[in-house]
Amino acid sequence: MNIVVIGVGYVGLVTGLSLAKLGHKITFLDIDSSKISTLSNGTPTFSEPNLDSYLNNEEIKKSIQFFDKYESIDWKNIDVVLICVQTPVDDSGDLNSSFIKNVFSSLESNISDETVVCVKSTIHPAAIDDVFNDLSFNYDDLVFNPEFLREGSAFEDFFQTDRIIIGSNNKQNSELIAKLYDGIDTEILFMDPISSQLVKYLSNAYLPMRLSFVNEASRLIDVLNANQKDVLNGVGLDSRIGQEYFRPSPGWGGSCFPKDVKELQSLSHLSNLNLSLINSINNSNIEHIDWFAKKIKDLVLHNQLKKVILMGASFKENTDDIRYSPSLQIYSKLIESEIDVSIYDENFIFPKDIKQITSIIDDSLIVEMYPQEETYKKLKKQIQSMNNLIYFRFWES
Numbered sequence: 001m002n003i004v005v006i007g008v009g010y011v012g013l014v015t016g017l018s019l020a021k022l023g024h025k026i027t028f029l030d031i032d033s034s035k036i037s038t039l040s041n042g043t044p045t046f047s048e049p050n051l052d053s054y055l056n057n058e059e060i061k062k063s064i065q066f067f068d069k070y071e072s073i074d075w076k077n078i079d080v081v082l083i084c085v086q087t088p089v090d091d092s093g094d095l096n097s098s099f100i101k102n103v104f105s106s107l108e109s110n111i112s113d114e115t116v117v118c119v120k121s122t123i124h125p126a127a128i129d130d131v132f133n134d135l136s137f138n139y140d141d142l143v144f145n146p147e148f149l150r151e152g153s154a155f156e157d158f159f160q161t162d163r164i165i166i167g168s169n170n171k172q173n174s175e176l177i178a179k180l181y182d183g184i185d186t187e188i189l190f191m192d193p194i195s196s197q198l199v200k201y202l203s204n205a206y207l208p209m210r211l212s213f214v215n216e217a218s219r220l221i222d223v224l225n226a227n228q229k230d231v232l233n234g235v236g237l238d239s240r241i242g243q244e245y246f247r248p249s250p251g252w253g254g255s256c257f258p259k260d261v262k263e264l265q266s267l268s269h270l271s272n273l274n275l276s277l278i279n280s281i282n283n284s285n286i287e288h289i290d291w292f293a294k295k296i297k298d299l300v301l302h303n304q305l306k307k308v309i310l311m312g313a314s315f316k317e318n319t320d321d322i323r324y325s326p327s328l329q330i331y332s333k334l335i336e337s338e339i340d341v342s343i344y345d346e347n348f349i350f351p352k353d354i355k356q357i358t359s360i361i362d363d364s365l366i367v368e369m370y371p372q373e374e375t376y377k378k379l380k381k382q383i384q385s386m387n388n389l390i391y392f393r394f395w396e397s
């Protein structure tokens with residue numbers, strides 16, 4: 001099929017390249033012209049395993065093109081438009097729908113009646129009316145196909161997804177979107193638009209809730225001086241609980257969980273429901289990040305260290321995404337407490353206000369923010385020959 005992918009960020013780029021691998025012709029469109037020119041030159045715009053090889057694969061290159069203007073596209077022959085622009089929230093948890101509304105107003109004058117428009121961006125169910133009712137598009141013809149990929153394993157997730165969710169009131173359009181994924185062996189669930197978005201939001205609430213549960217458990221384990229590995233192994237071996245996604249961390253972050261949980265909270269208020277468990281997921285994370293920062297401070301004072309080095313700036317391993325990264329939040333909290341802190345990250349271009357360090361120095365507390373086996377191996381020798389240095393890894397491996 002001939003597909004236009006609008007918004008060439010994490011979701012748009014990975015989805016488009018993966019669909020090109022499945023044999024579709026992909027036109028990428030983004031208003032960020034520097035991003036488009038970088039990608040046209042075969043240079044990845046973010047760090048993601050396999051991105052470079054997909055972008056520069058000879059077969060895929062024959063099926064993709066990049067544009068930064070709506071007018072540059074021949075809209076007559078397009079089968080499907082996939083909308084993948086950002087959908088941020090404000091502090092109160094309300095959706096900023098301006099990006100998605102701008103896309104629809106640009107499409108209105110261009111797109112042909114035969115083209116199926118599919119929204120991959122995350123839009124919470126109560127906002128759907130607000131976003132789509134004013135448009136000249138028929139809401140019933142739209143298809144919603146929420147995205148579940150994880151940064152750090154995005155291509156793997158595309159081809160080995162647990163399920164594909166398609167929400168629309170138009171059966172024919174839903175079936176066309178399902179055909180995009182021919183060649184992927186997974187279950188496809190068809191439903192109405194609101195249900196499809198709820199699948200996304202409830203999944204993105206359950207997962208951080210689980211991470212917060214493990215983090216609260218790990219604080220209890222820590223205060224009782226119990227053995228973290230034994231306890232979590234013992235709990236996780238119950239097959240109803242499971243060991244996957246059951247690792248303590250300095251907190252969770254990223255572009256999706258914090259915003260989606262916040263929106264779900266605002267949705268529960270709008271619906272006059274008191275969903276106390278869902279409403280406490282974000283708070284639990286905030287408390288944990290505070291606790292983690294205090295733990296670092298106590299270690300520094302107790303061991304009379306001079307510096308803290310946080311290993312890793314992004315919100316988890318294998319990505320350079322720093323949106324809502326616990327590392328940066330902990331960095332700010334330590335600065336507020338007048339601790340001399342810097343971040344060590346070989347794969348990162350730092351914002352100017354963050355102090356970067358490229359070598360380890362004496363009298364430091366090194367804090368691993370997420371598993372860093374390779375970096376740790378590299379530093380191990382150096383660390384052994386240094387004075388008064390502590391390597392702190394919160395999870396026991």
Ligand SMILES: NC(=O)c1ccc[n+]([C@@H]2O[C@H](COP(=O)([O-])OP(=O)(O)OC[C@H]3O[C@@H](n4cnc5c(N)ncnc54)[C@H](O)[C@@H]3O)[C@@H](O)[C@H]2O)c1
Pocket residue numbers: 006007008009010011012029030031032035084085086087099102103120121122123147148149150151255256
């Ligand atoms: N990042 C993830 O891991 C992830 C996973 C699942 C779902 N999502 C959801 O997918 C959506 C996209 O997320 P992302 O992280 O890829 O966003 P992103 O910020 O990385 O990329 C969005 C892109 O859209 C472009 N854009 C904005 N307005 C545009 C317009 N009018 N026309 C053309 N391009 C425009 C921006 O320039 C940007 O390049 C969001 O709704 C997000 O919640 C993200």
